[in-house]
Amino acid sequence: MRLNSKKEDLLQNQAVVCIIALVCCALWGSAFPFIKIGYLLFDIPSGDWASQILFAGLRFTLAGILTVVFGSAISKRFLYPQRKNIICVCVLSLFQTVLQYLFFYIGLANTTGTKGSIINSTGTFFAVLVSCLLLRQERLNIQKIIGCAVGFAGTVIINLSGSAGQGRMTFLGEGFILLSSLSYAFSSALIKQYSKRENPVVLSGYQFVLGGLVMTLCGFALGGRIYNAQPKGILLLAYLAFLSAAAYTLWGILLKYNDVSRVAVFGFMTPVFGCILSALFLGEGFSGSGLKTLWALLLVSAGIIIVNIKINKRKGV
Secondary structure, three states, X not given: OHHHHHHHHHHHOHHHHHHHHHHHHHHHHHHHHHHHHHHHHOOOOOOOXXXXXXXXXXXXXXXXXHHHHHHHHHHOOOOOOOHHHHHHHHHHHHHHHHHHHHHHHHHHHOOXXXXXXXXXXHHHHHHHHHHHHHOXXXXXXXXXXXXXXXXXXXXXXXXXXXXXXXXXXXXXXXXHHHHHHHHHHHHHHXXXXXXXXXXXXXXXXXXXXXXXXHHHHHHHHOOOOOOOOOHHHHHHHHHHHHHHHHHHHHHHHHXXXXXXXXXHHHHHHHHHHHHHHHHHXXXXXXXXXXXXXXXXXXXXXXXXXXXXXXXXXXXXX
């Protein structure tokens, strides 16, 4: 019991939460350019929805297997969900993998990595609103609203440069990214709720396997195919699987021991990483302005601090 208490205290420590959350955001941010690079390596055109879904399905099936294997190795026993929690795995898989990434992969194929990253950051707003207003997991207050608004302003600044903020918006592009963000919001709140009764590693691993298999079968049935499976492409697919397994498992553990708003607000760093990495790997119009990047980081950091100060005061720290 004392060991569990020490673990809980450690995972609620602000510095630990910050470090783990930033690692997760850096991994997720790298997904924006690498998914688009993956489309090029496997010759998947922007209009080939079936192959995009198949590509995503393979990624998440592998991510789930990696999560279960490594989680079992660390625990020194094979991890599997309790029978009573299988429905939780299914529901979580629907929102966290199937819906979120079906919309995300198709949407990202029809917009730029930078535009996708800024729209995807609305998931942080949605996560706080779903947790506070729909599932009543915590209270919504003015400081959480201000903190989210300030953080979002930072993602706007880092993305609105060059061609990133230009061009028309489409439902299959930006619209689908927005729907993906909404699915992510529900999945964050569900992880918080379900992790009270099941190991977050188990939830993450098996929902990935289930969701990945569903997407793989759907993509293949719709005519999707993966071509040119060269070593470079396979390594990239393996990296995408790894980042999902690592980031979602760590994120789920943080959500288990902290309020959704306290963790979700760090999500505003994902577009910052996504924009910078899209510029480096895709050359998508990011000017590289140090001043603009500095302002974005300051605003995102301010938003994170605002949200967490209120929570700490309420706890009497």
